[in-house]
Amino acid sequence: MTDTKFPRHPPTGISVIVVGAGFAGLAAAIECDRKGHSVTLLEKVPSISEITAIGDIISFDPNGSVAFARWPGVIDAMEAIARQTKHLDLYHHEGAFVTRQSFAHETAWGRRINGHRGQLHDIIYRHAVARGTIDIRLGQRVEDYFETDDPPQAGVVANGARLVADVVIAAEGVRSRGRKIVLGFDENPKSSGYAVYRAWFPSDEVAKNPLLAPLVVNGDTHQGFIGPDIHFLCSSIKGGKEVNWVFTHIDDGNIEESWQFPGKPEEALTYLDGWCPIVRELVKATPPGRLIDHKLVYRDPLPTFISPRARIALIGDSAHPFLPTSIQGASQSIEDGVVLASCLERSGRADIPRALRAYEKLRYARVHRAQAMGPQTRERWHKADWTKVWKNPELIHLVREPWLLNFDAEKDAYDRYDEVVAELDADHKARL
Numbered sequence: 001m002t003d004t005k006f007p008r009h010p011p012t013g014i015s016v017i018v019v020g021a022g023f024a025g026l027a028a029a030i031e032c033d034r035k036g037h038s039v040t041l042l043e044k045v046p047s048i049s050e051i052t053a054i055g056d057i058i059s060f061d062p063n064g065s066v067a068f069a070r071w072p073g074v075i076d077a078m079e080a081i082a083r084q085t086k087h088l089d090l091y092h093h094e095g096a097f098v099t100r101q102s103f104a105h106e107t108a109w110g111r112r113i114n115g116h117r118g119q120l121h122d123i124i125y126r127h128a129v130a131r132g133t134i135d136i137r138l139g140q141r142v143e144d145y146f147e148t149d150d151p152p153q154a155g156v157v158a159n160g161a162r163l164v165a166d167v168v169i170a171a172e173g174v175r176s177r178g179r180k181i182v183l184g185f186d187e188n189p190k191s192s193g194y195a196v197y198r199a200w201f202p203s204d205e206v207a208k209n210p211l212l213a214p215l216v217v218n219g220d221t222h223q224g225f226i227g228p229d230i231h232f233l234c235s236s237i238k239g240g241k242e243v244n245w246v247f248t249h250i251d252d253g254n255i256e257e258s259w260q261f262p263g264k265p266e267e268a269l270t271y272l273d274g275w276c277p278i279v280r281e282l283v284k285a286t287p288p289g290r291l292i293d294h295k296l297v298y299r300d301p302l303p304t305f306i307s308p309r310a311r312i313a314l315i316g317d318s319a320h321p322f323l324p325t326s327i328q329g330a331s332q333s334i335e336d337g338v339v340l341a342s343c344l345e346r347s348g349r350a351d352i353p354r355a356l357r358a359y360e361k362l363r364y365a366r367v368h369r370a371q372a373m374g375p376q377t378r379e380r381w382h383k384a385d386w387t388k389v390w391k392n393p394e395l396i397h398l399v400r401e402p403w404l405l406n407f408d409a410e411k412d413a414y415d416r417y418d419e420v421v422a423e424l425d426a427d428h429k430a431r432l
């Protein structure tokens, strides 16, 4: 490692273009930089505030935050603005308390960071800039991807100009163009059949409402209310000074996928007939302009994450959009970048396709196993058999599995790289 403020492994000579500066793209860019690759990061928005000003609650579990802990200063900055809770209180939608799920034992696995998506994103973006070695270009909309055998390279067309590198990482989110070249056909995300109302706002008015005050006056809190086909989660953050809520409901299909589509509290309330006053009051307390109506898109697992010549890799939501009930979309997008950067380091510049194939093999089963947990948790809540739940409240606890959460993707990639490459080589020989 070089002895600087931001240590880097020795230069590998590998040039990388990363498309998209969301969590996946930033993590890939930072990890590639850390591991000695030379990185150009292209993001379509001309000013990063266009994306860091948007969003509400996002969650990183220990398997995602373990990477942040390796980026000097990042995890502490994140934790300073993250929710300070160690349990989730779950209620029946008519108001009766059901169970408290503790996460205290998970501190042994690493840190959980739950906070404002835009603010957390801003911390990571500023870290990427501060490193000083990543070529970050905003206002660059990638229109096309290509890869060639002679010379062996990949590239993009951005704002009409061609850029080439040894490898391209497509991290453009659910509406990825890179997916077309990887799959060989255009494939649009489909509706999950669900949508989410989401809100985040200062808690001053909430604190004045006697019914709602307990949510915010004693520091941070975290509650869930479970009803038929709907779950409602709310929390307070920054010592109770800000409050957020989200609820997932069956989608009538009338909204476009967007993080900025405005919602109306009176429309949200129509889904909450018969729900307890605390939930309804919190929705009513949402200030104008603070409610988003977000359609949840989903996609069946892609057959592959890498292009035919194995020079372009999909990561993050481009490769695998998650439902919020998995609570893993953001963490998995971080793992992707960590693993890809590690594989490139191990392969060296001479064998980049091998690195991408190893990346896919290391990620594919794990990502899809994690992805499948989203619908499982949703069904566990939305279709709860209350006769059974009252006898055994743990039936509605979030599933928190050590294989998923107590996991260091970098260590796993380094440990298993040789084994995975040997398997790939054996598969290749068997096919000849």
Ligand SMILES: Cc1cc2nc3c(=O)[nH]c(=O)nc-3n(C[C@H](O)[C@H](O)[C@H](O)COP(=O)(O)OP(=O)(O)OC[C@H]3O[C@@H](n4cnc5c(N)ncnc54)[C@H](O)[C@@H]3O)c2cc1C
Pocket: 019, 020, 021, 022, 023, 024, 025, 042, 043, 044, 045, 051, 054, 055, 056, 057, 058, 059, 117, 140, 141, 142, 143, 171, 172, 173, 174, 177, 259, 315, 316, 317, 318, 324, 329, 330, 333
């Ligand atoms: C504005 C916004 C707000 C969000 N808010 C929340 C939230 O509140 N809670 C939550 O759980 N999740 C939220 N998400 C989703 C969440 O961030 C992702 O599901 C997860 O972090 C995986 O991120 P990703 O980097 O794969 O994709 P994304 O976060 O979608 O990032 C993709 C990036 O690629 C850029 N991009 C897209 N196309 C191109 C192109 N052609 N050329 C160049 N750049 C391109 C986009 O501008 C974006 O910065 C939000 C996403 C966005 C974009």
